[in-house]
Structures are given as structure tokens and as C-alpha cells.
Amino acid sequence: MLKYIQTLVCVAVIAAFAVSCQSGNSDVREAARENIDAQTVQPANQAQNPNVQQPATPAVPAGPTTSMTFNETTFDFGTVNEGEMVSHTYKFTNTGSETLVLSDAKGSCGCTVPKWPREPIAPGASADITVEFNSKNKKGKRNQKVTITANTNPPQSFIYLTGEVIPAEGGDAPAITQ
Incomplete structure (x- = not known):
């Protein structure tokens, strides 16, 4: 699951970079940044942007582990x-x-x-x-x-x-x- 999240974040970063290089339009760059924020898993104690749709809960919780x-x-x-x-x-x-x-x-x-x-x-x-x-x-x-x-x-x-x-x-x- 961690590899999936890392892959998703990398794809989003590459997409945002490509969009920002191809356009001088700040609205496009801002939309790309919001898309990256929405797909990035953030620690529970980090403040969340209420305007950004939050990702679905991962199948394996990123939190505590057990045995x-x-x-x-x-x-x-x-x-x-x-x-x-x-x-x-x-x-x-x-x-x-x-x-x-x-x-x-x-x-x-x-x-x-x-x-x-x-x-x-x-x-x-x-x-x-x-x-x-x-x-x-x-x-x-x-x-x-x-x-x-x-x-x-x-x-x-x-x-x-x-x-x-x-x-x-x-x-x-x-x-x-x-």
C-alpha cells in the first residue's frame, strides 16, 4: 500500500511539473497544486485544507501497527x-x-x-x-x-x-x- 501511495504522489508531482512548465497560467498551476495536496497522505496532526477533497482511507492504516x-x-x-x-x-x-x-x-x-x-x-x-x-x-x-x-x-x-x-x-x- 505504501508503494501505491508513493507511486500516486510521484505521478501527481510529475503531472504538476509538466503542467507548470507548459503553461504560464497561474490558475492551472494552482489547480495542479490542489490536486497534489488532495492525493498526498498527511500525518494526522497536520492541518488539512478544508477546500481540498481528502483521499480515501488506505486499506492498510498508516497509523499504529499490531501483531x-x-x-x-x-x-x-x-x-x-x-x-x-x-x-x-x-x-x-x-x-x-x-x-x-x-x-x-x-x-x-x-x-x-x-x-x-x-x-x-x-x-x-x-x-x-x-x-x-x-x-x-x-x-x-x-x-x-x-x-x-x-x-x-x-x-x-x-x-x-x-x-x-x-x-x-x-x-x-x-x-x-x-
């Missing part, structure tokens, strides 16, 4: 046949003193899909992330990673699904060399 602890970070699903679906639920607890907000959870590929809570999690409260792995067209040893982004330090945590997928009959089995 989360998983009961387990790796689940070994063992051996499955190609095409089977694997699902596992990871329990976690907000072990910090601030509200926990998960802003994203992404699998390492399209075959690994996490479902995570969108509502804030109070300090001391627990919640679940369910991960589904579709083994269709996947063969051999697997180590599927899910990246969770939250208002924690560091902002990303990882959970894993591991196991082995047996190729379907007629599928490409590993070649045996002699």
Missing part, C-alpha cells in the same frame, strides 16, 4: 490425485494492542485462493483464513505460499500448503532414466 500469531503457518496435505481440491483453515490471533486490519491475501498462483476476514480484528480476538488449492494440471511436490498483508510489522506474513500431487492416469509421469 498476529498463527496456530500453524504450514499445512501438509499429504498426497492427492491430480484434479483434487485441498482446503485448509489457518487460525490466527491479534496478539498486539491495536486493531488488526488485513488488507490483502494472495496465493502464489491462481490455483491457490485464500479467503480472509475483511472486518477489523480486535486485540486478543481470533479469526480464520481458509486456503483452497486446486491441483488440476499440477504434478509433483507442491509448496503453495499465501502472502498476507496487514497493519503489522513487517506488513507481510506467509502461510503455506505443502504436499504432493500424483499425476492423473495418462498424464505426464516423471521420466525414468536407466
